Amino acid sequence: MIIDGKQISQSLKDAMKIEVDALAEQYGRRPCLMVIIVGDNPASRSYVRGKIKATEYCGFDGHLVELPEDVSEATLLAEINKLNNDPLVDGILVQLPLPKHISEDKVIAAISAEKDVDGFHPENVARLWLNQHCILPCTPKGIIELLDQAGVEMAGKKAVVIGRSNIVGKPVAKLLLDRNATVTIAHSRTKDLAAVCREADILVAAVGRAKMVTAEFVKPGAAVIDVGINRTEDGRLVGDVDYEAVLPVAGAITPVPGGVGPMTITMLMRNTIECFLNRMNNK
Numbered sequence: 001m002i003i004d005g006k007q008i009s010q011s012l013k014d015a016m017k018i019e020v021d022a023l024a025e026q027y028g029r030r031p032c033l034m035v036i037i038v039g040d041n042p043a044s045r046s047y048v049r050g051k052i053k054a055t056e057y058c059g060f061d062g063h064l065v066e067l068p069e070d071v072s073e074a075t076l077l078a079e080i081n082k083l084n085n086d087p088l089v090d091g092i093l094v095q096l097p098l099p100k101h102i103s104e105d106k107v108i109a110a111i112s113a114e115k116d117v118d119g120f121h122p123e124n125v126a127r128l129w130l131n132q133h134c135i136l137p138c139t140p141k142g143i144i145e146l147l148d149q150a151g152v153e154m155a156g157k158k159a160v161v162i163g164r165s166n167i168v169g170k171p172v173a174k175l176l177l178d179r180n181a182t183v184t185i186a187h188s189r190t191k192d193l194a195a196v197c198r199e200a201d202i203l204v205a206a207v208g209r210a211k212m213v214t215a216e217f218v219k220p221g222a223a224v225i226d227v228g229i230n231r232t233e234d235g236r237l238v239g240d241v242d243y244e245a246v247l248p249v250a251g252a253i254t255p256v257p258g259g260v261g262p263m264t265i266t267m268l269m270r271n272t273i274e275c276f277l278n279r280m281n282n283k
């Protein structure tokens with residue numbers, strides 16, 4: 001089974017569009033997401049375009065704040081502070097990566113935790129690991145949603161996550177654990193990675209290396225979630241999984257493009273609605 005993230009994402013956005021119209025009626029305003037981009041990095045520009053398009057589609061308020069590549073850290077922090085204090089702003093996102101002269105840690109920590117739609121703020125990260133109410137990071141949240149929508153049972157299953165970054169690997173592993181999977185986190189020092197992965201009923205690859213997950217990594221019937229985004233020499237977008245080789249072995253698989261990617265943006269929309277509701281109901 002191919003897990004069609006694009007189609008799942010579309011139906012979730014259609015439902016949110018209706019929900020947002022109802023929220024506007026009920027609360028007198030729409031959820032508002034502000035996206036900040038620094039500089040002209042083409043990949044960042046493309047991601048931000050997708051996020052703004054989804055924001056418009058779902059009927060949110062908000063817009064893009066564009067700052068030049070040489071903007072000072074102080075100016076960026078002041079802009080974030082202004083948005084933190086704006087009662088009509090529900091979500092703030094600063095597109096990463098940032099230019100070298102700006103500390104990403106400082107920027108992430110500067111965004112008010114209640115408006116942190118990316119779920120990267122240390123307070124949200126700590127709350128996730130403490131099992132407290134928090135804003136979940138979008139990609140991990142989207143992966144769990146994809147597994148749910150595809151009817152993949154997680155409880156009691158063995159899951160292997162390749163990758164231990166703070167934004168994907170570790171939080172995905174935590175969310176799988178929360179769904180009562182038994183989770184192994186693999187990384188660049190894991191010995192005999194293929195054998196470790198072959199144990200998995202659910203295999204999540206979040207590495208950033210084209211085609212590193214071959215058929216010998218996959219237990220027949222396993223659900224394979226490909227988070228990787230890589231460019232081939234001829235400019236095509238491919239994941240971490242050798243899709244053609246793994247497709248006949250896997251029970252379910254996400255394609256790249258059209259799998260996890262669209263879900264990340266859709267979960268960003270979901271988080272914006274959740275931030276809006278938390279703020280409106282805590283007034």
Ligand code: NDP
Pocket residue numbers: 139162163164165166167168169186187188189190193206207208209227228229230260261264
């Ligand atoms: P990082 O570079 O932060 O982490 C990569 C991880 O892969 C590290 O934990 C690293 O191990 C591990 N790794 C590297 N080489 C190997 C290897 N040979 N064998 C096993 N493990 C290895 O990347 P991110 O987590 O930020 O992103 C991972 C991928 O997911 C990227 O392609 C990124 O573009 C994509 N991505 C996609 C998103 C989406 O929406 N679809 C969102 C976010 C990311 P170690 O810790 O030991 O160095």
